[in-house]
Amino acid sequence: MIDSLRLAFGLLTILPAGMPSHVDRIVGSRAMILAPLVGAVLGAIAAGVVALAQLVRPDADLLAAVLGVLAVAALSGGLHLDGLADFADALGSRRDRETMLRIMKQSDIGPFGVVSIVGVLLVDVAALTACLHANLGWQAILIATTASRLTLPWTCRTTIPPARPEGLGALVAATVHPRTALLTTLAVLVPALALTALTAPKTTGWLSASPAPTALTILLAVLTALATTRRAQSALGGTTGDVLGAAIELTLPVTLTALALTPL
Template identity: 45%
Template sequence: MTDSFDDPPLTPPPERASFPDGLRFAFGTLTVLPARITRWDRPAARTGMACAPLAGLVVGVLAAVPGVLLLLLGGGPMLAAAVTVAVPAALTRGLHLDGLADTADGLGSAKPAGEALRIMKQSDIGPFGVVALVIVMLVQVAALSDVYADSWIRGASAAVVAAVTARVAMTLACREGVPAARPGGLGAAVAGVVPRPVAATIAALTVAAAAAAALPLGLPAVGRYAAAVLLALLAAQLLLRRCVRRFDGVTGDVFGALAEVAASAALIVLALG
């Protein structure tokens, strides 16, 4: 099986899509929020996947609001965390969680790439997928509950950071040199569209923004928030590398798995503080 990270980079699309086209692409493909996609081509995908963190920002804010309200109304941190985790699932139609389950089934199947991809396309969820879903959901709720128990401000900021980092992991997975595992689907539409310097810049800006947002929480929080983003992206990159080696490329399911793993890792690091 080819290690595609050593292959020649894919050529990025030569044309450019407007920023509004990119926003519509990002929100239309990554959320259920009303966004009429005006272009479905690689230039639009290039701009759209670079805008993915903005979709994450909106999802994170919308997820944090009900959690904070529940706390202010007297609810406990576990309830607030459970609702906060449920909102992104609803705003993505559960597609990222479904992608996590399918990817876990594909990786756990021990089948050749083609057969593993066929397993991932099946509508049912296998045992590996069920276990992955249970573990990830438990981890996210438990970690976020710990953060909410400290303060609603920390809980809300953790929810936003996790959601944004999850989408940055997707942006990095769309960088040049990462191929699609299939000729069709979302993976083929976005694979290799984001130039490496752009992807790296977005990741660096996200780390800086997380650190800056944590300034009101004190200097220790600044380092912790930056570390949360960095370690979450590292975890996602390790999974991406494994998936590319295993499936010979990325699929839409892999993007969902990367998002959930990155969000979970970020919340774990933030909960440790």
């Protein structure tokens, strides 16, 4: 389990976690199951950044949102944003499978990749700002960051093969049973509901009054993972490391927006 935890943090963050002594598909599978825990750690750090910014400047919600989003991106090493850009460029090319896989392996970023990165970051900031206006900023970034990493057990479920025989995708693809992914989802949902129930401002009558927005957020994370892998399987024949990163980065704005817009 220690090797899986080290692998999870090593793959998903720039935080010092040490090198795993042994890596195989079993370790990779457990690392993907532990991904939401990694997301919770990143989210907690970003939540601290947001809370500190609000403490210093309570009227600067936009600044706090930008700092929170940048904290998540920086702690992730920008790896997932790169995966999103590569996946977007491949799909945008509308070429055959082999050409798309070759595009995803290239180090440069094309126009579709640039638009995708700018787009998700803008929505991240805008949605988190809206959450901050509702006095639920640090809770939102914590829940959304955790939920975005919940996509990994679903994108690595056993029904989705790797698109190529080498790389990160080959190590972790098709390693998580859907039942395990479901149990992991429940393990994320319960503390997320508890967090919002205990900390949401009572005056807003928002998340504290109903579990629906938080439950919807977790559901949307799963649906985004399913949609991403479905598109990857139809276009590429399976998943890759870039697809995993794309699922994470697509889920973050989706879940933040859900938290910002979902009424009672």
